[in-house]
Amino acid sequence: MLIKDVIAIVFVLTGFFFFTTATLGLLxxxxxxxxxxxxxxxxxxxxxxxxxxxxxxHGFSLTSVKIVFIAVFMFLAQPTAxxxxxxAAFRCGEEIWTCELVIEDGALEQGGGK
Amino acid sequence: MADFFLIIGVGMCVLVLFCLYRATxxxxxxxxxAGISAIGTKTLILLxxxxxxxxxxxxxxxxxxxxxxxxxxxxxxxxxxxxxxxEVSC
Numbered sequence: 734m735l736i737k738d739v740i741a742i743v744f745v746l747t748g749f750f751f752f753t754t755a756t757l758g759l760l761x762x763x764x765x766x767x768x769x770x771x772x773x774x775x776x777x778x779x780x781x782x783x784x785x786x787x788x789x790x791h792g793f794s795l796t797s798v799k800i801v802f803i804a805v806f807m808f809l810a811q812p813t814a815x816x817x818x819x820x821a822a823f824r825c826g827e828e829i830w831t832c833e834l835v836i837e838d839g840a841l842e843q844g845g846g847k
Numbered sequence: 848m849a850d851f852f853l854i855i856g857v858g859m860c861v862l863v864l865f866c867l868y869r870a871t872x873x874x875x876x877x878x879x880x881a882g883i884s885a886i887g888t889k890t891l892i893l894l895x896x897x898x899x900x901x902x903x904x905x906x907x908x909x910x911x912x913x914x915x916x917x918x919x920x921x922x923x924x925x926x927x928x929x930x931x932x933x934e935v936s937c
């Protein structure tokens with residue numbers, strides 16, 4: 734097994750791990766903004782890592798340059814799309830999840846939101 | 848090495864199924880938009896993995912590039928449309 738195969742495996746596995754965490758956040762978080770917080774940054778990092786791993790695996794060629802071009806484009810486009818859709822949600826009055834602090838008899842309990 | 852990429856591709860398909868739950872049952876239009884955007888991002892990587900497995904990356908890389916562009920433009924247009932429409936309740 735070549736050294737570039739090992740580097741590619743490490744990068745792609747790390748990207749898959751971040752894809753998994755982003756999907757978990759998209760499924761489990763309580764609010765739209767929290768879900769977007771998870772999937773926007775997690776997916777961007779995972780795409781960058783996976784594309785870097787595939788480019789390293791393929792060696793230096795025109796295809797590898799194209800893969801790097803896709804990585805740069807996604808690095809610019811994904812935060813832009815996330816910002817646009819979260820601004821649309823904020824202006825449309827999407828409800829924001831708040832964590833309410835309930836104080837009873839001096840004890841501090843952290844209650845869930847709505 | 849192709850087996851490793853095959854396993855990663857199958858795992859990515861499972862993640863797409865999980866995102867599809869948010870895209871179909873998610874409360875509101877915006878949650879569905881977020882789920883569809885996540886699915887598009889995963890499909891981009893999945894296309895490249897298919898190209899590596901089949902040994903024809905030169906063909907799949909162009910499809911993946913077009914998919915990235917379409918995903919970005921679709922998400923942007925949907926955000927603009929929802930911002931103009933005002934209420935997104937159901």
